[in-house]
Amino acid sequence: MHIGLMIRNMGDQSTREIMAGAALAAEEREFESIWVVDHIAIPPKDSEGSGGRYVDILSSLAWLAGLTSSINLGSGVLIAPYREILPTAKQIASIQELSGNRLLLGIGLGWMDAEFKALGVNKTKRGKKTDELLTFLHTAFNQDEVELNEQKFLFKPRPPKPPIYIAGSKDYSIKRAVKYGDGWIPIVGDPEEFKENLEIYRDLCDSEDKLSDKISVVSRLDLEDKHLSKEKLTKFEDMGVERIVCGLSYEDLGDFLNKIDFIKSLS
Secondary structure, three states: EEEEEEEOOEHHOOOOHHHHHHHHHHHHHOOOOOEOOOOOOHHHHOOOOOOOOOOHHHHHHHHHHHHHOEEEEEEEEEEOOOOOOHHHHHHHHHHHHHHHEEEEEEEEEOOOOOHHHOOOOHHHHHHHHHHHHHHHHHHOOOEEEEEEEOOEEEEEOOOOOEEEEOOOOOOOHHHHHHHHEEEOOOOOOOOOHHHHHHHHHHHHHHHOOOOOOOOEEEEEOOOOOHHHHHHHHHHHOOOOOOEEEEEOOOOOOOHHHHHHHHHHOOO
């Protein structure tokens, strides 16, 4: 099972120096992937832990691609309905091209009412907008000539499509993961509580004659207890999880390094 790391593109830890140091340290220690999150407009009442500071997710991934050479780069997750289809697809293709095909594309619906309001996006249409982006991505990465708004055009560069992981644990999210995704990336606390949704996902994949091996989970390890952390990793691995993306809180680069060295010692 692969181990990925969330690095903070938010708050005081989202400086150029800390993000670069975290990315390079993760690559040096041979972690499989690093991931960043997506928020655009945090209201003051929800700014605890970040101060409202978020570095753009796609800009972060492009910058991290230039800093690193081998580690995979994940969006954990890109909120599809916040963005227009064509510019977003172009950015995704460009990151995939310039990173040497290292992008892992997590995509979600979003949840924060204030962000939808600030963007002028009707939250009730988020599913439809997400499906439209996903449909276009599958088309655009499969053929040079595509069409939007009754206009045909060339979609280049056209590198190999990055694997698409659909976020969420609701029924509609699991169904969307089966229909549009190459895999699934839910947030999971207790592996035991994950079993029911995992069975639903695999049953749906089987009904569509689709592989169900690309399952990533976003989860936190107990960084004070090596036994509990190893036990959690073993449970996920025994369940056939492809990758755990470890959520991390840290004060500075030194704190980050201490925590990832602990995680590395588990394997």
